[in-house]
Amino acid sequence: MSNNDNVQMLKMVLIIAAIVSLVYGFGFLFLPGILTKLSGGILVEGSWLRWSGGVLIAWAIGTLMVYKKPEKQHIFLVSLTHAHLLAGLGLLYSWIRQEYSGATWFVALPTCLLLIIAVLLLWSRNKAKEIL
Numbered sequence: 001m002s003n004n005d006n007v008q009m010l011k012m013v014l015i016i017a018a019i020v021s022l023v024y025g026f027g028f029l030f031l032p033g034i035l036t037k038l039s040g041g042i043l044v045e046g047s048w049l050r051w052s053g054g055v056l057i058a059w060a061i062g063t064l065m066v067y068k069k070p071e072k073q074h075i076f077l078v079s080l081t082h083a084h085l086l087a088g089l090g091l092l093y094s095w096i097r098q099e100y101s102g103a104t105w106f107v108a109l110p111t112c113l114l115l116i117i118a119v120l121l122l123w124s125r126n127k128a129k130e131i132l
Helices: 005-029 034-037 047-069 075-097 104-127
Strands: none
Touching: 005 034, 005 047, 005 075, 005 104, 034 047, 047 075, 075 104
């Protein structure tokens, strides 16, 4: 694979990560009550979810900025990879321990997405290391 192909792979993974972060971010920031009802989980105060929505949207904005110019962005990409991995593992732990009261798919989907994105970020980051 050429260097350009490796950068394109990294950019594709960054777009996927940004979209997932924006979708969940907007949901948590603007529609926390609706999301909680859709999940079938125990209702919580919106403020417990709104702050994480803001963080996810900021995270997505940073990801899109790196997408535009990924050169020399190794530190951000390492942080982004760890964030996805830790968030995915946290959800996986809650899922295994049955700490989640809602519909299984509502915890399974983000768990799988986060862990897959973490692996893809690690892989594409290693492939594009020449520019990072």
